[in-house]
Amino acid sequence: MTSEARQQLLLQNEDFELTTGFSGGNFTEYRRYWVTGGELRYRSSGKTSWADSRFDGEYVATDEQTHRFLREHLDELNTDGL
Template identity: 60%
Template sequence: MRLTKKVRQQLLDQNEGFETTTHYSSKNFREDKKYTISNGELRIRSKGKTSWADSHFDKECVANEEQTKTFLRNHLGDLNTDGLE
């Protein structure tokens, strides 16, 4: 399936409420990301910390086109694709 802009938007619209999380950890860095499809867009919340004492972070943003395309490609098997070509 080609993930054209139209197909990406259809996937987002018919998978309203879909959520998944990822976790990354290394020696000096830890991050948890929560991906949520809401209102026809992919939202990403990133929480974590680095080795610095005051380096906690908690950010949320709307994914750009490239992030959305990558997410959809990686999770296509988990999403509802009924009616898509």
């Protein structure tokens, strides 16, 4: 998927949101993804088995993360014209 195609998908899917979760072993993570301003953003929160190991942060996805996200969720996105 070219960078132009990724940018077009992001623009066509402004305000798209998705929440995912993972729990395994001693690790739990929840991610809320959303598309805004032509970029993919996400909030990651969770914990590990250590008592002080909670985490919570908001990030802009890298090009690689954006590519993987769009590829994995292509069937949920508006792909008209692509």
